[in-house]
Amino acid sequence: MKIFKSFRFRLEPTTEQSQCLTRYRGCARLVWNKALALQKGRLEAGYPLLSYEELARLLTLWRHSEEYGFLANAPVHPLQWTLKFLDRAIRAAFDKSNPARFPTFKKKNRDEAGLRFPDPKQIKLDLSTKDADGRCVLPKVFLPKIGWVKFRKSRTIDGTIRNATVTWQAGHWYISFQTEIDVPEPVHPSESAVGIDRGIVHFAALSDGTFVDAPGWFRRHEKKLAWEMRKLSRKKRFSRNWQKQKARIQRLHAHIANARRDFLHKTSTAISKTHAMVFVEDLRIQNMSRSAKGTRENPGKNVRAKSGLNKAILDQGWSMFQTFLEYKLHWSGGWLGTVPAPYTSQRCPVPECGHVSNANRPRQSTFRCERCGYEGNADTVGAMNILRAGLARIACSPV
Numbered sequence: 001m002k003i004f005k006s007f008r009f010r011l012e013p014t015t016e017q018s019q020c021l022t023r024y025r026g027c028a029r030l031v032w033n034k035a036l037a038l039q040k041g042r043l044e045a046g047y048p049l050l051s052y053e054e055l056a057r058l059l060t061l062w063r064h065s066e067e068y069g070f071l072a073n074a075p076v077h078p079l080q081w082t083l084k085f086l087d088r089a090i091r092a093a094f095d096k097s098n099p100a101r102f103p104t105f106k107k108k109n110r111d112e113a114g115l116r117f118p119d120p121k122q123i124k125l126d127l128s129t130k131d132a133d134g135r136c137v138l139p140k141v142f143l144p145k146i147g148w149v150k151f152r153k154s155r156t157i158d159g160t161i162r163n164a165t166v167t168w169q170a171g172h173w174y175i176s177f178q179t180e181i182d183v184p185e186p187v188h189p190s191e192s193a194v195g196i197d198r199g200i201v202h203f204a205a206l207s208d209g210t211f212v213d214a215p216g217w218f219r220r221h222e223k224k225l226a227w228e229m230r231k232l233s234r235k236k237r238f239s240r241n242w243q244k245q246k247a248r249i250q251r252l253h254a255h256i257a258n259a260r261r262d263f264l265h266k267t268s269t270a271i272s273k274t275h276a277m278v279f280v281e282d283l284r285i286q287n288m289s290r291s292a293k294g295t296r297e298n299p300g301k302n303v304r305a306k307s308g309l310n311k312a313i314l315d316q317g318w319s320m321f322q323t324f325l326e327y328k329l330h331w332s333g334g335w336l337g338t339v340p341a342p343y344t345s346q347r348c349p350v351p352e353c354g355h356v357s358n359a360n361r362p363r364q365s366t367f368r369c370e371r372c373g374y375e376g377n378a379d380t381v382g383a384m385n386i387l388r389a390g391l392a393r394i395a396c397s398p399v
Contacts (some may be wrong), residue, residue, distance in 0.1 A: 001183055001184070001185050001186070002179055002181070002182055002183075002330055003158060003180075003181050003183060003330075004162070004179065004180055004181075005158065005177075005178070005179050005181060006176050006177065006178050007157050007158075007176065007177045007179065008174055008175070008176045008177075009151045009152055009153055009164070009174065009175055009176075009177075010149070010151065010152045010172055010173070010174055011149055011151045011152075011172070011174060011175050012138060012149070012150040012151060012152065013146075013149050013150070013173055013286075016337050017084040017146055017147065017149055018173065020145070021146065021166060021168075021173060022168075023073075023074065024074045024075065024078065024115055024145075024146075025115060025168065026094045026108070027070070027071050027073075027079060028078055028079060028082045028113060029072070029106045029108070030068075030359035031059065031062075031079050031082050031084075032070070032082050032083075032106050032113065033105045033106060034043070034062070035055050035058070035083055035086055036086060036103060036104075036105060037080075037105075038055075038058075039051065039090060039190040045114050048170065049090065051087070052083055052084055052087040054070075054082060055083045055086075055087065055162060056080055059071075059076075059079060059080065059083060063076070068339060074370065075115075075117070075143075075144045075146075076143070077116070077117055077118055077119060077122075077144070078116055078117065080116040081116040081118060082113060084117075085113055085116075086103060087105070089102075089103040090103060111364075113168035113214075114165040114166055114168075115148065115163045115165065115166040115167075115178075116163060116164075116165050117143060117144065117163060117165070117166070118163045119163075120160070120161050120162055120163065122140035122142075122143075122144050123141065123142065123143065123161055123164050123177075124141070124204055125139065125141055125142075125157075125161075126139060126140040126141075126142075126148065127138075127139045128152065128178070128241035138151065138152060138153070139151060139152075139153045139173060140322045143162070143164070143166070149175075151175055157177055158179060158181055159179030159180050159181035159182075159226060160179055160180050160181075161177050161178070162178045162180050163177075163178050164176065164177050165176070165178075165376070167303070169250075169254055170247070170250045170251045170253070170254035171247055171250065171251065172304055177303075183331075186278040186331065186332055186333030186334075187333045188332055188333035188334045189273075190273075190274060190275060190276045191276055192274070192275045192276060192277075193275060193277035193278070193279070193390075193391065194206050194207050194208060194271070194274075194275045194277070194279070194383075194387060195207040195277055195278075195279045195280075195383040195384060195385070195387030195388075195390060196271075196278060196279070196280050196383055196386065197281065197344065197345070197379050197380075197382035197383040197386060198280065198281065198283070198318050198321070199379050199382075200309075200312045200313065200316070200318065201277065201364065201365065202366060202379055203267075203316055205377070205379030205380050205382065205383045206268070206271075206383055206384040207380065207382075207386070207387040209377075209380055211252035211379070212267055213262060214315075214316060215259070215263065216315060217256045217260045217263075217315060218256055218311065218314075218315040219312075219315060221252060221255070221256055224252065225249070225252055225253075226370075228245065228248055228249050228252060229249065231245055232246060232249060233247045235350060236245060239368055249254060260315075260317050260320075261320070264317050264318075264320055264321045264324055265324060267321065267322055268324035268325040268328055269324075269328060270330075271325060271333055272325060272328035272329045272332050273332060275334065276329075276333070276334045276335070277334060277335050277336045277337070277390075278325060278329060278334065278335075278336050278337070278385055279336075279339055279386050279389070279390030279391075280322055280325075280336070280337075280338055280339075280386065281336070281338065281339060281340075281341040281344060281386060282338040282341055283318060283341055285313065285318055285319050287311040288310075288313055289314055290310075291303075291306070291307070291310065291312045292306035292307070322336070323337075327328045337390045337393070337394070338389050338390075339386055339389040339393065340389070342384055344382045344384075344385045344389070345361060345367070345378050345379070345381060345385070346358055346360050346361055347360075347381075347385050348369040348370055348371065348374055348381075349374070349376070349381050349384040349385055350362065350374050351361075351388075352372075353369060353371055353372040353374065355369055355370060355371040355372070357370055361378050363378075364377055364378065365377060365379070366378060367381040
């Protein structure tokens with residue numbers, strides 16, 4: 001079986017190399033915005049969208065034109081992949097089964113895509129840690145039109161490198177290597193199955209009675225973040241001090257995101273190693289975290305309370321946790337299943353009863369069945385119902 005893994009390291013480019021990367025990133029942003037404006041104009045005029053191949057031919061014309069000839073100084077593959085990413089984003093926005101948000105124009109230093117180098121023949125590694133004089137040095141990676149760039153290798157790179165992506169985050173450059181690894185067909189060491197109910201009070205409640213609590217990354221730094229944002233608002237826009245303060249805010253956001261990602265990785269790894277079958281609710285998180293503000297003609301209700309709930313939902317990272325859990329179970333020989341979300345916390349888990357009522361949950365953490373009198377934690381009951389529904393779907397599915 002072939003699996004794909006990603007290994008991310010921090011780059012240590014020279015000043016000249018960092019300036020080159022910044023220019024190339026600006027070129028990729030220009031190509032994205034120019035192609036997006038062209039596609040939006042065609043949609044508004046009623047013309048069909050251009051395919052990636054047609055956009056790539058336009059890129060060649062831009063690179064040889066007098067106005068955009070500077071694009072020829074940038075490596076061509078990252079620019080081509082920028083068009084591929086744009087094409088995928090537009091196609092996903094028109095996917096009726098699961099439509100995504102239509103892509104938007106990219107602003108400088110905001111929401112910029114990385115530079116994808118897809119040709120593994122152009123990516124070379126020098127993993128030696130000592131120079132000719134015996135001094136310790138950092139490993140280096142060779143990238144087209146950039147040269148040998150030092151990076152901090154914190155772990156072994158397994159498999160064969162397929163591509164590399166260079167990104168910018170909170171004042172530092174990072175490189176991600178995607179590798180392909182041939183492994184034998186995995187067999188999970190466990191035969192247990194578990195249901196997981198994701199929530200706000202407890203990040204995850206398992207059907208075996210275990211609770212996993214999240215630290216609340218955003219809430220922990222919310223006051224400090226608000227304080228730094230107020231300091232930013234008092235500075236002259238685009239001044240040197242404004243840029244320094246904005247960099248502090250970006251580093252704080254990156255710290256929050258890294259802490260959340262670290263927790264989700266550790267939790268999903270522990271569950272994937274312990275249980276062979278895992279079932280979760282099929283949550284529509286985008287709908288659950290939608291604003292209740294409404295419009296001027298039809299204002300919403302309980303906007304402040306809904307805003308706090310939305311903030312708590314997004315701080316949990318439920319979607320990222322499910323993604324991590326799915327591919328880690330696949331690697332270990334396990335399986336992740338989803339079940340419909342309605343009534344999982346209002347149904348009695350006793351097989352002979354199964355009574356469903358809103359009154360079965362008098363409080364957030366309490367479950368008490370009106371019919372048979374079963375009592376338990378509401379989140380654990382929800383996880384038990386998720387497990388039972390998942391096993392029932394497997395039993396009823398055609399062979």
